[in-house]
Amino acid sequence: MATDRRAGRASSRIAADLEQSGERIERLRMTVAVIAVLAVLLVAAVLWLGRAFTVDPTRRAADELTVPGWAAVTVHDETYGSRWCLGECRVRMRTWTSEGTVDDTANEYWQAVLNAGWIPADPEQCVGGLGEEGCYVRDELYLELWVVPVDCGDRYELCVGAEVTAVVAAQAALPRLAEERLAA
Incomplete structure (x- = not known):
């Protein structure tokens, strides 16, 4: 029975670690997506402003x-x-x-x-x-x-x-x- 408790605690710990890792991965994915969208918007703004300033x-x-x-x-x-x-x-x-x-x-x-x-x-x-x-x-x-x-x-x-x-x-x-x- 002691072995079952240890196995249960270990599996709970592993599950909790996996859950935290999954949350971190999801936050990382969202951060990367937000950075990518901001980068695309920044490039578009730079190109638009560049054209406005360079066309005589x-x-x-x-x-x-x-x-x-x-x-x-x-x-x-x-x-x-x-x-x-x-x-x-x-x-x-x-x-x-x-x-x-x-x-x-x-x-x-x-x-x-x-x-x-x-x-x-x-x-x-x-x-x-x-x-x-x-x-x-x-x-x-x-x-x-x-x-x-x-x-x-x-x-x-x-x-x-x-x-x-x-x-x-x-x-x-x-x-x-x-x-x-x-x-x-």
Whole structure:
């Protein structure tokens, strides 16, 4: 009978140890699951914030102008300044070469600007340029757009096409743009 008691105590102790081990394993599983979920959420937040901080708003605005392929055969970008307006605000000049006439090209870009949510700016706010098609504002951004005929080197070659230039900048950069135009 003493052996039965000892065996009963030993089996009770083993059962209690197993029960405690099972509870620890369950807590460990829950901890690992919570850490995994938090890690996934943290990575998603970092990627989302990283995109928000790395995508330049002037580039995004220029990319949103969707026109037919003939109206944007080649694209050239020039940028200067800081996107956070540290020292000098970001200014992006995007130039497209079009195979269409100046009028057809201007109509396509004018429509694209309006479709992208830009609204015409006050005429006093416009910096102006050769062949100006207009200036527009949206949020904190300013867009100036002009269309001119392509420059042909040989006067005997058939020369059809247009060149479109868009200047996209923060509205805080307007005084500097006006100074540059006066100097030019």
